Each structure stands twice: as structure tokens, then as C-alpha cells.
Amino acid sequence: MNAPWFSFPDFFLSFAALLLEGIPFLLLGALGSAAVDLFLPEAWLRRLLGLGRGGGIAAGYLAGFLFPICECGALPIVMRLLRKGVPLPVAATYLFAAPLLNPFSIASTWFAFRSQNPWLWVVLRLFLGSLLILSLSLWISRRDTREILRPLMEEPPAAPIFSAGGEVMETPWRRRLRRTVRSVTDDFLAVLFFLVIGAAVAAFLNTSINRGWINALAQHALFGPVVAVGLAQTLSICSTTDAFIIAALPQFPMAAALAFLIAGPLFDLKLFWIYQALFTRFTVLQIWLRVTAGALLLCWLYSLL
């Protein structure tokens, strides 16, 4: 069953590895989502509502540093924050910022380039990535939420606390816990469904593309970043380890490697499916276009300096 360019066993090995890598982080995100639902004080949310557009985006950006989680885990938390009434620009900024800005991604970038001026790589990744995140957040903040979001799963209706005879059926705490468990489970399984599709597509491309084919284009000043962004988005590698991969492909010049490092965490094939748990497909395609165009523009500009 193996074509000369494709191996089913290799595909299943990569597919299973991507799933096992993603599921624990998705679960952490679901647990974070439950914690938000059960413990996040309403007063904090009211403060977020009062921050305005700029303040809200800044809050979402800072949360990316303070609550580290990779791209798979961020979505359940964002879905929960939106249901709790957090404005979309704040939640979306966190969604985009968390994979790129989290301390694990920063540390892995430093380690991967530790023999090649690592702080420069870290600073450039953070700076260029932050510009891209800011542009996405400003764009989202100007959009009508109803146009770009899929309908979020409805909260369960309130179950009766008292039976017909008047006796207490369940305590408010148990009722709240039941609602949270149901909602978080549904979020987890919904995002996992998209993770499975994304991991399958990424595993297919991961095992069928010969990386030697890209060598000639990789070194080109104009096409190098295009190839690097394409590679980042097809391989769908976790943002906490992608730096090791691009560091092992020295045919890419620095501008192209930076394009790989800022575009991949914000959008890849896996995220194309995962984002559809939250955004409409048209919006997801728009995010892809903006991430790709923005990363290329920034890195082409950098290469001119």
C-alpha cells in the first residue's frame, strides 16, 4: 500500500505522535477553561470590559506571557472566556499571543540558536511576532463578532434545584460543577475533532514532502520566506519546538527562518481546522491570508535592512 513517495506506516507514526503531543496540552487548556468558569472572579471580567479596545488588546497580549499554553490548549480557554463575556479582541489577542510569546517558545528559540547569537533570534521573533499579533487583534477588534464567530455551544439550561415535592435535588455547587463538566467536555471533544483532522493532514504532508526539493528556492531572498512560511504551515509543528526544526535547515537565510518562526505559531494546517471550532471558515481563511502576508512583508522588510 506504499507509493514511492508515501509510506502509510510513516504517516501513522507521525499522526499518532502529533495527536499524543497535542492531546495533553488540549486537556490542560480544557482544565484551564474549567478553572476560568468555576473560579475567575466576575469583578476581573468587569474590569476587562471597561478597558476599552487598546487596553483590552494589551491585557490579552500580557496574558500570553503570564498564562503560558501552546496553540492547541489556548482555544478551549478562549471559548470559555468568550462565553463569560470577555470581549472578542481581548480573547483573540490571547489566542494569537499565547503560542508565540509563552516562555517555553522563547526558551526553545534561545536553545535552538544558542550558537548563533540566540538573543537576537529571540528578540526578533518576539518583536516581529508582536507586530503581527497586534495587526490581527486590531483587525478583529473592528469586526462584528456575530459575523466572524461560529455560534458557541449554548450553555445548559438551568436544571431544577427542587423536586415537585419541594425537597432539594442537588446543591447549587453540584449543579454548577455539572454544567461546567458538560460544557468543558464538549469544548474538549469539539476542538479534539479539529485537532485529529489537522494532525492527519499535517502528518500526510510531513511524511510525503521531500525537504530536499525546497533547497533551491529556500536560499532565494524573495522566495525563501515564502517557502519557509509554506513549510511552517504544512508541517504544523508545535510552537515550543519549531525553532529546532528551522535551525536544522541552514539553507534558509535569517529572514526566511524568522518568517517560519512567526507565521507557524499563528497559523498552520492543524490550526486551520482547530480555529474552525471558534471562527467561521471564511474568517479562518482571512486569518491565514493576514498571517501569511504579514509574516512575508515583515521578513522581506527585515531582509532589506
Next chain:
Amino acid sequence: MPVRLQPLVEALALGTLGATLLHTVVSGQVKTLLHPMLQPLVAGGGVALLLAAVLHASLASPLGWSGAGVGRIGWKIARDFLVALAVAGAVAVAPGSFSSLALANRVADPSAVLKKVENDQAPPLQTDASGALKVETVDLLMAAEHPDTIQQMDGHRVRFIGQYLPGDAGNLKIVRFLMFCCAADAQPVSVGIKTPATLIIPSIDKMGWAEVAGTVHFPEDVPGKRLPVVTAEEIKPIPEPSDKYIY
């Protein structure tokens, strides 16, 4: 009926996912899929998912979840079934190591691949009963990066294991995959082997596991670039090792 069935299917899906994750840990399969740093997360995730399955089943109302249409619930039941099947199925059929096609597809500069590990604290090399240094393919490639280590190792007898990739004209390769995070990002690290005409090589499957003993040299075949080449004295098939990857 679907309304009553949904909580049960959700609990079963969570339980299947938890059991699958724990199975990979207990069977050791997780070592072929993820870096050791991430393996505790899989164990913790498996336990958490099993607990979630129990909690989910115990909190569900006997009348099932309410508040959604039957069509939507039917879709969710199908979705949960497919998700559990995909994860359990992928883990069940995933092999322990890559084929030679992955080696061809994942071409990379070995010296750049090794940048990740070059400063890691490696234990001192041990010798076996015959006096050969027990090394990994990575050790030989890393030694080729520095004049001092080239001088120290050149001409030494070494013994190492890897996957066997036959070539032509008495040249073959021994390959290990270096895993950074998960098998999807593993990069091949191979060492060239020269086989004298007098050497009898037993039958070994392509990408099967082999042990090689021989003398290592670092010729400068490309100007400014030295790579290790081992002139084999002995090549024999071995069973699959428990650690198929280098981390």
C-alpha cells in the same frame, strides 16, 4: 434516545482516550512517539481523562443532557465516536520507527541538526570487552565538528547500533533518528560505513536494526567538511532496542 445516549458516548470517548494514552505509557510505546520530557504529560493526561470519564458519567442526568436538538446530538455522538476511534486506531497501527523514505524526505545538514545537542552534557564514552568505544551515531557526527575530538577519536575502534540502510559498492549507512519533541519532527542522523570485500555481512532487512564494530576515520571528502566514516570489521543484526530514538 440519542439524548440519553450522548452522556454515555462522551464518557466512553473520554475513557477510550484516557486508556489509549495510558496504554502507550505502560507498553513503552510513548518512547517511540514523544520526547521523554513530554511523556509525563501523556501519563497525567491519561489519568485525568479516565477521571473525567467517571466524573462525567456520574454527573450526567439519567434523562441525558438537555438543551440541544436531536440532530445536533446525533452529530456529536458520531463526532465523539470518530475522535476516539482515530486516536486509538492511530496508536494501534503506528510502527516503532520510520522507513527509509523518511530518511530520504528529511534531508538536513547534520552539523545544524546537532547544534541542538552540542552543548548538552554527555557522559564519558565507555569501552566494551574488545576495547571498542561504545558510541551513538550522534557522538561520531559531533566528534567531526571539532578538530580536538577528531584527533582524539580518529583511528579508534567504535561500536554502535542503528537502522541498516544498504548502499552500493561496499558503502552502507547506519541511521538513528534524533527526536526533538515528537516523532513528527525527528531528524535522521546517519554514519557512512565502508565494508571491505572480505567482510561477510549477514542478511539484514532494509531499516532493520544492526550493530557495527569498526575503525572510525574523518576524511575531508568535501573541502572544509569532515564526516565520520567507519570501516566495518563486524556487522550483525540485533533485536529492536527499547530506545529506538536518540533524544
